[in-house]
Amino acid sequence: xxxxxxxxxxxxxxxxxxxxxxxxxxxxxxxxxxxxxxxxxxxxxxxxxxxxxxxxxxxxxxxxxxxxxxxxxxxxxxxxxxxxxxxxxxxxxxxxxxxxxxxxxxxxxxxxxxxxxxxxxxxxxxxxxxxxxxxxxxxxxxxxxxxxxxxxxxxxxxxxxxxxx
Numbered sequence: 606x607x608x609x610x611x612x613x614x615x616x617x618x619x620x621x622x623x624x625x626x627x628x629x630x631x632x633x634x635x636x637x638x639x640x641x642x643x644x645x646x647x648x649x650x651x652x653x654x655x656x657x658x659x660x661x662x663x664x665x666x667x668x669x670x671x672x673x674x675x676x677x678x679x680x681x682x683x684x685x686x687x688x689x690x691x692x693x694x695x696x697x698x699x700x701x702x703x704x705x706x707x708x709x710x711x712x713x714x715x716x717x718x719x720x721x722x723x724x725x726x727x728x729x730x731x732x733x734x735x736x737x738x739x740x741x742x743x744x745x746x747x748x749x750x751x752x753x754x755x756x757x758x759x760x761x762x763x764x765x766x767x768x769x770x
Contacts, residue, residue, distance in 0.1 A: 608756050611645055611718035612636035616702075619711045626702040633718060641696045641718045646727055651714040652685035652762030653705045660706035662686035667700070670728065685762040691724045717758065 612633025618626070630647065631640040641647055651662040663669045667688035690697070705712035745759050 606721040607754055608719055608721040610636040611638045611641060611720050613715060613717040615713070615715040617711065617713035618705070620708050623704050623706075625704055627699050628702050628714065628716065629699050630697055630716065630718070633716070636718070637720070638718075640698070641692045642720070643692055643694045643696060644724065645692045645696065645718050645720050646689055646722045646724060647692060647697065647700075648687065648689045648717045648719070648758060648760075649700060649714060650685065650687050650717075650760035650762075651702060651712070652683055653710050653712045654683050654762070655705075655707060655710040656682065660684070660704065660710075662703055664688040664690075664700055664702070666690065666697075683762040685760065687760050689727070691727070713762070715760070719756070 612635050614628070614633055616628065633639050633641075647667075649664045649667060651664065653660055653662060662673060662684060663686045667690040670687040670689065673684055673686040700716070702712075702714055745761065748757050750757065
């Protein structure tokens with residue numbers, strides 16, 4: 606079976622320091638279905654823009670891809686974690702988004718659901734880490750697929766100062 610995009614959602618928030626958020630996995634848009642089914646892979650990219658605060662952005666119950674990126678405590682920092690899960694016979698209907706940590710921080714997340722992925726080795730040959738960290742211009746490394754039908758998914762985050770006019 607060829608890989609298909611089931612659907613997704615992208616959301617952002619500010620001003621909510623210690624509360625988690627429940628993100629529904631029903632009502633997904635842009636793909637072939639509105640919710641994940643058994644065997645689908647759900648990928649969640651969760652990021653926070655802050656002033657040197659690096660709150661954990663991993664999704665509970667999901668596997669993280671590598672370590673949280675750009676966890677250096679600098680002004681106008683962005684911290685990002687990508688997590689995934691293969692849906693069981695009872696697919697998740699929601700996920701819990703972690704708190705952003707400070708009312709001054711901005712947080713965004715994107716959920717992408719795919720069908721037809723080889724769930725034994727879903728990230729083969731492997732995932733790659735970002736270059737361009739510590740700048741306002743994320744720059745993922747080049748990827749050369751070695752398996753026919755491979756899809757490349759990029760997840761990036763950047764933060765900037767709030768301004769007033």
